Amino acid sequence: MSSEASLRSTYTAAPVHRFNVGDKVAVKHANPPGHRRTPYYIRGRQGVIERICGAYPNPEELAYGFDGKPEKVLYRVRFLQTQVWPGYAGPANDIIEMEIFEHWLEPASQRGAPAR
Amino acid sequence: MTDQAIRKTGPQDIGGEPAGPVDTTDHGMKHWERQANAFRSVVQMHKITCTDELRRAAEELGERYKDMQYFEITTSAMRTVLLEKGLFTEQELTAKMADIRARFNVPDEMESPIKKALKK
Amino acid sequence: MNKTTHDYYARSHHDHDHAHDHDHGIDDEHAPVNEHDNGPPGDYEIMSRAMQELLEQKGVITAAQVARRMELFDEEFPFRGAQVVARAWVDPAFKQRLLADGRAACAEMGTMLEAERLIAVENTPDVHNVIVCTLCSCYPRALLGMPPTWYKSRNYRSRVVFEPRAVLKEFGTELPDSVTVRVHDSNADMRYLVVPMRPKGTQGWSEEQLAQILSRDTLVGVTVPRVSA
Helix, strand or coil: CCCHHHHCCCCCCCCCCCCCCCCEEEECCCCCCCCCCCCHHHCCCEEEEEEEEEEECCHHHHCCCCCCCCCEEEEEEEEEHHHHCCCCCCCCCCEEEEEEEHHHEEECCCCCCCCC | CCCCCCCCCCCCCCCCCCCCCCCCCCCCEEHHHHHHHHHHHHHHHCCCCCHHHHHHHHHCCHHHHHHCCHHHHHHHHHHHHHHHCCCCCHHHHHHHHHHHHHHCCCCCCCCCHHHHHHHC | CHHHHCCHHHCCCCCCCCCCCCCCCCCCCCCCEECCCCCCCCHHHHHHHHHHHHHHHCCCCCHHHHHHHHHHHHHHHHHHHHHHHHHHHHCHHHHHHHHHCHHHHHHHCCCCCCCCEEEEEECCCCEEEEEECCCCCCCCHHHHCCCCHHHHCHHHHHHCCCCHHHHHHHCCCCCCCCCEEEEEECCCCEEEEEECCCCCCCCCCCHHHHHHHCCHHHHHCCCCCCCCC
């Protein structure tokens, strides 16, 4: 993977944020109803904080006409494809990144992701 | 690919599903689609609705979503949201659609899915 | 304005079943416009038109506003992304600013991104970036115009996240295993622009010349820019 530059936070960080760039995190294994922007395929997966995007009104609330406040911290999280897809056909260095809101993240467990 | 313990939140949540080859040709947009897109943009600029509400309305299409084209989905979503917000009534919309059909001599499509949906 | 200038309804009634399908190669980057839609308007077109007319009649929006947005989407937005990346190619300091804060860098060039946050991701000899929005079709419209039909398709949205290399191959792009393929699922507030590697043979080119080889597909990451022989 390329230089450290790609791991630096490049947006104004939210003043209060739970996670820092480089932290190992897991996406919650949650199944809530309604409008969510966390794809099902990434739930329960473990990755690394790639950058802090800032704080934004929560789309899960905006979708229903609420103002989405208080804003939630949004992170970009990097995952190894081999840890997202069983039997991933590409090389082990391939990655996938996406934006995950703070309330969907927890510190990664020591034992690693559950088998899927 | 799918984990049975995780429930998808809606028909839009398709990342990871097996699917066929990508048609890599860009088929462009019809005139009405470009206009529909511009209409959506203006509606959002007026802060009548936001992207999140439109996405949510699209997701609420449920089973119909997978059989619909992109602009059919977005048009349905816009209809849902504008009705929710009282910009017009179902009756007004139905009447206006009939008016447009009459204006341009479009055959009355009794079996169309839209007519069925509007009839409820 | 809409009812006269662009109104195909005035044309003669054609066979309902024939969609007028332009056959464009993948090099035809700026989304072709089907001006000559055959057949009467379908239900969704009528619905969209009805909603628009109702809001115009109620004084909520104006036809001029809609026409202006159409103009921007057709005539301005599709070209900006290439201009931004061409600038990044000739100006390394600008490139760093673009990678650090996409929206601010675009503002420098007079390109206001409205509500969008932009993340520019750079291709290197070690990393190839490709963009998708699996949940809908989020796309940096203010930089690239409207997304192509393939970007919005189920097949692209579903497959590029789990088999990006196979999908890239369908676009004619093959990468060795030593190059990391980095997929970005544009699922929240960020929008993405790929900064491709500048190909050999472009020394001394102007920004305008460079923008010519920065097709929309290269900025989404499904192809790489080529210098034609």
